[in-house]
Amino acid sequence: MRHYLGIDIGTFESKGVIVDEKGRIVASASKPHRMLVPRPGWAEHRPKQDWWGDFTFISRKMLAESGIAPETIRAVGTSAIGPCMLPVDGEGEALSNAALYGVDTRAATEIEELDAAIGPERILDRCGNALTSQSVGPKILWLKKNRPDIFRKAARIVTSTTYLVQKLTGKCVIDHYSAANFSPLYLIDRQGWSTELAPDIIEPERLPRVTWTTDIAGEVTARAALATGLAKGTPVIAGTIDAAAEALSVGVVRPGDMMVMYGSTIFTIMLSRKRIADARLWHAPWLFPGEHASMAGLATSGTLTHWFRDLAARELGPDQAFAKLAKEAEASPPGAKGLVMLPYFSGERTPIHDAKAKGAIFGLNLTHSRGDLYRALLEGIACGTNHIVETYREIGEMPKKLLAVGGGTRNRVWSQATSDVSGLAQTVCAKTVGASYGDAFLAALAVGDVKKKEIRDWNPEARRIVPDRGNRAVYRRQYRIFRQLYERNRDLMAELS
Structure with a gap:
């Protein structure tokens, strides 16, 4: 064997x-x-x-x-x-x-x-x-x-x-x-x-x-x-x-394939036939000669969920806390009762590239609960992810297929909000182990035991996350406020730095 x-x-x-x-x-x-x-x-x-x-x-x-x-x-x-x-x-x-x-x-x-x-x-x-x-x-x-x-x-x-x-x-x-x-x-x-x-x-x-x-x-x-x-x-x-490695693990092998990695940060990789040159995104030769990759990433995503757990649910153990928070977020309606969160808790990477950007929770009132705050956090990350997708749309390089991977795919509110805000379906493969699985496949590829396309046999598609059209109006409003909240406060954020 x-x-x-x-x-x-x-x-x-x-x-x-x-x-x-x-x-x-x-x-x-x-x-x-x-x-x-x-x-x-x-x-x-x-x-x-x-x-x-x-x-x-x-x-x-x-x-x-x-x-x-x-x-x-x-x-x-x-x-x-x-x-x-x-x-x-x-x-x-x-x-x-x-x-x-x-x-x-x-x-x-x-x-x-x-x-x-x-x-x-x-x-x-x-x-x-x-x-x-x-x-x-x-x-x-x-x-x-x-x-x-x-x-x-x-x-x-x-x-x-x-x-x-x-x-x-x-x-x-x-x-x-x-x-x-x-x-x-x-x-x-x-x-x-x-x-x-x-x-x-x-x-x-x-x-x-x-x-x-x-x-x-x-x-x-x-x-x-x-x-x-x-x-x-x-x-x-x-x-x-x-x-x-994580992108390869879920079958990102063709031009137009995009990985959305739900990890400590949101990170996306899209393969393309030619180099995409845009200062808002990153570029690199892909893992194999003659292939191109375009990348984007938020600064804090899963990291932010850990921060919130430790701040607002420290009385519970780590696993219990996340389960409890997820349940409370599901009980909060889409739009989190009017809350909008900017997830710029360590500046922001793509597409704004602003090290002085600051996190913000906007729209608070006395009726808001811990679940509303956690839902707003997850929806804020989803809005940041959509900002990346919109950047690709603006330069005429929209992804053809979104392949989701990482621990965050198990968070129903987070992954569903990402599809609802962007209007794009996501595919989740049978194995969501991530980068280590991709590493093992790359090792097999290196010694000639598999071919690149066989990753889709190793890790077939399992389910799809489809946008809920009923949430379109509320998320269109949330995303518009999300974008304007940063633009209108960018100078004040820099002043705080």
Whole structure:
């Protein structure tokens, strides 16, 4: 029997699966961890504990509980949150906590400086992306300016998946999809590192070697085998960012397919036949040569549900609290009795790219309940998701098929509101495990045991979420107020910053 192991490191939890050659999950495990917020606008992980510690725990747990012989695992795939910024020494050991993806907005000043020096139009043209809180280049510059001792010691600056692969194999690599987030250091036309736009940030040799996602980065070393329980010599792919693996896991393989990932953030990926160049969205080479991806993402989504749970339902355990809140939200009518929430609790990423944006709860009165507030929160995230969809509509690149994935698909109010606000149906596949399942499929693909289109055999469609036409009027009003609430208060939000 052939097996494939996939492990993904998320914002709040890591998950792993072992999959057989038919795509059946034969083992799974997970481990929670925390996101650190040492200062407003900062978001960090501890790589040794939260990334490598989770990986080794999950790998050993799955092998021990399933009884699967490590030698039957044909290849290992891994993904992680990204893009992150992590300085490491010559042995690949972390020199500090990792600055996370776009939810970490510490480099706002550096973004302004680089935009002024290079020009936003030139950056978009050469890099495929405007500089935003998602960009790693400005965060490296922040490190250089604010932590010069760590910057000098750093042999390389890496992202999360690179760190894991290096711990497993000793090789320091990054896939093109992840590297494209290192603007202005990765040029889309060259598909590689360059100091042409920004010669003073960092030398290219201090960045990982760029390769494709399913390229074999190396093999599990003896040291890593001891830590993980895997067999020495097992092939390890270069891997990618979690959202990309998650998109593949639900069959995003054709131009026009769009994943909507309900996770700690809402993240969308749409495949296209050509590059989509729009400063409000992100672009990257897809996981395979010659293919293109266009991305968008909110800053706080599932993260916001955790915040509300801890604030308003702390008397209950985590699982009980979410169940109770979901029930109360269902009891509140569509439109949450006139409440509108802006989910910009850590600035916002696409499409407004405003690190100074603030969260807001608008329309409160003495009749509102906890359930109304929670429903308004979920509907606010749905409105933010529709803002992304409308951006694609404006540039003539509407998605042909929405494939929903992630834990939020189990939240009926959240997923239904997303379809109701956007007017688009969503498809949910049989397996909603997410990125770790995609990692296992990528591992099988890398060693030639499957073809790309077979992911739809591994994970067939299970159900559809169809818009409720009866809610169209109320959500049209809610969305209009949602958009105007930000536009009319943007200057005041900036003043608070």
